[in-house]
Amino acid sequence: MSTQKAYEMAKEIYAGYGVDTEKAMEQLKNVSISLHCWQGDDVIGFESAEGSLTGGIQTTGNYPGKARTIDELKQDIEFVMSLLPGKQKLNLHALYLDNGGKKVDRDQIEPKHFETWVDFAKKNKIGLDFNPSFFSHALSENGTLSSRDKSVREFWIEHGKRSRKIAEYFGKELGIRAVTNFWMPDGSKDTPVEKLSARERMKESLDEIFALPIDINCDRDALESKLFGIGLESYTVVSNEFVYAYCAKNPNTMVCMDAGHYHPTEVISDKISTAALFYDEMLLHVSRPVRWDSDHVVILNDEIQAIANEIVRNDLFGKVNIALDYFDASINRITAWVTGVRATQKALLAALLTPNDKLKEFEASGDYTSRLALSEVYKTLPFSLVWDYFCEKENVPVAEKWVEEAKKYEADVTSKRI
Numbered sequence: 001m002s003t004q005k006a007y008e009m010a011k012e013i014y015a016g017y018g019v020d021t022e023k024a025m026e027q028l029k030n031v032s033i034s035l036h037c038w039q040g041d042d043v044i045g046f047e048s049a050e051g052s053l054t055g056g057i058q059t060t061g062n063y064p065g066k067a068r069t070i071d072e073l074k075q076d077i078e079f080v081m082s083l084l085p086g087k088q089k090l091n092l093h094a095l096y097l098d099n100g101g102k103k104v105d106r107d108q109i110e111p112k113h114f115e116t117w118v119d120f121a122k123k124n125k126i127g128l129d130f131n132p133s134f135f136s137h138a139l140s141e142n143g144t145l146s147s148r149d150k151s152v153r154e155f156w157i158e159h160g161k162r163s164r165k166i167a168e169y170f171g172k173e174l175g176i177r178a179v180t181n182f183w184m185p186d187g188s189k190d191t192p193v194e195k196l197s198a199r200e201r202m203k204e205s206l207d208e209i210f211a212l213p214i215d216i217n218c219d220r221d222a223l224e225s226k227l228f229g230i231g232l233e234s235y236t237v238v239s240n241e242f243v244y245a246y247c248a249k250n251p252n253t254m255v256c257m258d259a260g261h262y263h264p265t266e267v268i269s270d271k272i273s274t275a276a277l278f279y280d281e282m283l284l285h286v287s288r289p290v291r292w293d294s295d296h297v298v299i300l301n302d303e304i305q306a307i308a309n310e311i312v313r314n315d316l317f318g319k320v321n322i323a324l325d326y327f328d329a330s331i332n333r334i335t336a337w338v339t340g341v342r343a344t345q346k347a348l349l350a351a352l353l354t355p356n357d358k359l360k361e362f363e364a365s366g367d368y369t370s371r372l373a374l375s376e377v378y379k380t381l382p383f384s385l386v387w388d389y390f391c392e393k394e395n396v397p398v399a400e401k402w403v404e405e406a407k408k409y410e411a412d413v414t415s416k417r418i
């Protein structure tokens with residue numbers, strides 16, 4: 001049966017439940033997902049030839065074919081986007097600067113080092129997001145913005161300020177506002193005797209960075225909390241409470257919630273409604289923790305569906321910025337990228353196609369029996385037929401066809417990178 005014919009059937013079935021499939025596809029088309037550049041090269045970047053990853057995060061695996069140059073990474077990202085329906089932004093880290101082969105330290109970065117990325121974004125008609133990089137650097141080994149050493153703090157404060165200027169430049173050049181995410185790995189392996197002063201120094205450093213005036217139509221800043229990192233198991237300076245309190249007092253900043261940054265059974269889906277109530281925007285790092293913050297490729301599991309349901313059922317598309325954050329080096333990196341984006345989009349589509357008004361009515365009237373029973377019935381409505389048709393309409397490969405394309409790209413391009 002053709003994708004179109006199957007869709008017509010699904011459309012009729014959904015109409016019977018009062019769901020408009022055309023409207024759902026239109027909404028999905030306009031949701032932009034921020035693609036993390038760091039999936040393409042295992043979070044190494046292009047600062048120097050011998051970059052290595054620190055900061056308590058880790059990629060595992062040694063699959064061949066990773067991008068070794070900016071041009072290779074650009075080529076891979078363009079290919080990834082050719083397999084994706086809907087809208088994307090590209091999320092860059094400061095580590096991915098184009099320094100023309102000359103060393104440019106983090107406190108020296110300028111918009112000009114990202115000009116070629118802006119050209120790339122213009123060519124592909126996408127927006128850019130940004131991240132200062134507070135890891136993989138000699139001066140990040142004993143804390144960054146919370147370091148006891150004033151000169152170290154100053155170095156990183158300068159990095160933070162310059163990062164905001166770069167993001168502002170992205171927004172100005174592209175006419176699409178950037179989001180700049182601040183994640184600092186500062187923390188400690190064992191329990192500190194005294195925890196307050198590091199948080200005080202962190203707060204003061206952030207205050208200084210955010211005091212720099214920039215145009216909020218071009219960039220908004222986010223702060224990402226974390227429970228622990230490798231070698232930083234007992235204490236992190238920027239904890240969940242730190243972020244929630246900081247952002248409440250500094251309304252120009254927004255909370256960033258990463259799915260892997262909480263206790264093992266704690267989920268970000270449950271935090272979205274609170275964040276929506278107290279802040280005007282938030283940033284999500286959609287990831288998949290497996291027993292720890294392992295940054296596995298996002299798949300269509302219960303938590304990603306719960307996140308999508310929260311966004312859709314509370315009508316939060318205007319408040320939630322969706323970014324991906326995972327890095328798997330054990331499988332084809334392009335396939336990893338596409339799998340995660342498509343899973344996120346599928347979850348959003350499934351949420352949009354659920355007869356949510358009916359479920360809300362059951363809940364309001366106290367009919368929890370129907371709420372549960374019908375939720376289960378709705379889960380198996382034929383959303384995949386709508387998804388396939390959406391891909392077809394967006395001119396990207398339908399169903400498993402994208403995997404064939406990715407394999408071809410591997411044979412022709414990435415497998416030749418030896």
Ligand code: RNT
Pocket residue numbers: 038043057131183224226258285293325
């Ligand atoms: C680390 C954070 C952070 C990074 C990226 C590279 O635990 O999740 O967001 O993964 O910035």
Ligand code: ZN
Pocket residue numbers: 224258285325
């Ligand atoms: Zn993250």
